[in-house]
Amino acid sequence: MGARLVTIPISHFCEKARWALDRAGVDYVEQPHVQLFHVVAARRAGGGRTVPVFVTDAGTVLADSSEILRWADARLPPGRRLYPDGEPGAEAAELEAWLDGGLGPDGRLWMYHETLPVAQQMGRWALAGVPSWERVAFRVAGPLVDVAIRRALGIDGPKASAALERVEQVFDDVAARLSDGRRFLLGDRFTAADLAFAALAAPVLLPPRYGLPLPPPEAMPDPMACEVRRLRAHPAGAFADRVYGGERDRRAVAPV
Ligand SMILES: N[C@@H](CCC(=O)N[C@@H](CS)C(=O)NCC(=O)O)C(=O)O
Structure with a gap:
């Protein structure tokens, strides 16, 4: 196989x-x-x-x-390589770990809080390619899936608001790093830190060039669409969009 x-x-x-x-x-x-x-x-x-x-x-x-x-x-x-040799590679890994532990779970928690009430309308995107019996089970067990995901991730309104605030703090930190005009988080080279930021910011940005189609903001409930548009306009949101534009080609690069 x-x-x-x-x-x-x-x-x-x-x-x-x-x-x-x-x-x-x-x-x-x-x-x-x-x-x-x-x-x-x-x-x-x-x-x-x-x-x-x-x-x-x-x-x-x-x-x-x-x-x-x-x-x-x-x-x-x-x-x-995403992890250059020496100190830059270590720094890329450090930033990646920071994003994995913060931005990743926080953006996800907020996104689920906003979308679980309309989960069935998200099926067109969320069920892409899944086995047909899982698709049926998702439709039939919708309310249970909602409860189970909320429990598993500890989702409620106050936690979602706090998570969004932390996401914004990460966006501000990323923008501060880029404020000296550098192209990427560590300078002129694309690293694991940039890839991790652009990928893990997806729940709050819904990038059009994601590896598979995501719903556009218009398909989302108004409060979520509004936040997505606001964060897309943030310098860190614009950076993620640029990274997708320049670095995210599906299977475009041949191996060595
Ligand atoms: N540290 C893991 C985190 C992966 C992760 O949180 N995956 C989520 C999907 S976004 C998941 O499987 N969640 C289900 C669960 O925790 O049961 C990694 O980087 O691969």
Whole structure:
């Protein structure tokens, strides 16, 4: 069997891994699953309860997006790596870990709080490529999925507001870093920090060049659409858009 990536298709941690694999020209098949059903698929693939889980063609299991980035990077020439040699590579990894631990979960929590009430209308995007029985189960068990996701992620109104405030703080920090005119977070070179920021900001930006179609702001409830437009206009939101425009080509790069 060839390499495979087990995902929740719209998940931003999955986009992070997918982007790195695409960028390195890795040949793999994506196996998308609905939230909660993904646990069975992730465990079956040899991972834990989260996705992405990447199974290489040699059968090695990588159950964390950062591990997948490292694996993909090893397939690129040094000049194109997401983790440059030495201190810049360490700094890229440090920023990535900061974003993985903060922006990633916070943006997701806020996005679910805003979209769970209209989850069935999101099916067109959220169910892309998932097995048909999971699609049916999602439709039938809608209210239960809502309760289960809220419980699993500890979602409520005050937590969602606090999460959005933290997201804005990250946006301000990113903008401050870029304020000296540098092209990327660490200078002139695209690194894991930039990829992680652009991928993990997706729940609050809904980037048009994401690895698969996301709903446009117009399809979202008004309060969410309003925040998305506001954050897109933030210098860090504009930066994410530029990074997608310049660096996110699906399977565009040949391996070494
Ligand atoms: N540290 C992990 C985090 C991945 C993660 O949080 N994945 C989410 C999807 S965005 C997930 O699987 N959540 C389901 C759960 O926690 O049960 C990584 O970087 O891969």
